[in-house]
Amino acid sequence: MIEQVNQAGYERSRDSLRDISPDLMRFAIEFGYGDVLSRPGLDIKLRQIATVAALTVLGDAQPQLKFHIQGALNVGCTRQEIIELITQMSVYAGFPKAINAMVVARDVFQELDVQGN
Numbered sequence: 001m002i003e004q005v006n007q008a009g010y011e012r013s014r015d016s017l018r019d020i021s022p023d024l025m026r027f028a029i030e031f032g033y034g035d036v037l038s039r040p041g042l043d044i045k046l047r048q049i050a051t052v053a054a055l056t057v058l059g060d061a062q063p064q065l066k067f068h069i070q071g072a073l074n075v076g077c078t079r080q081e082i083i084e085l086i087t088q089m090s091v092y093a094g095f096p097k098a099i100n101a102m103v104v105a106r107d108v109f110q111e112l113d114v115q116g117n
Contacts, residue, residue, distance in 0.1 A: 005033075
């Protein structure tokens with residue numbers, strides 16, 4: 001499942017804590033992807049949409065939001081869908097959180113443009 005969403009981002013995340021707590025990222029990945037995201041009932045695109053929405057509303061998880069915006073794009077979401085999703089969350093999250101999420105989305109889009117994607 002992680003390969004579909006964001007393999008490169010997973011590897012960066014895993015490696016970022018390898019020196020201090022390699023088990024923490026392993027637990028997060030095994031539970032999140034092995035137990036929760038691999039359940040039947042929702043396809044991977046819908047799961048990524050829900051995740052981006054939740055992280056937008058939380059408002060304090062920009063690295064994770066970046067990871068999952070990249071993942072949403074990897075599983076078939078369009079940039080416009082991401083923009084609309086974040087805009088929709090402004091009703092529930094408030095404008096500051098939605099604006100911050102839109103900045104993260106813009107950064108992801110710009111990074112992809114630089115890479116030619």
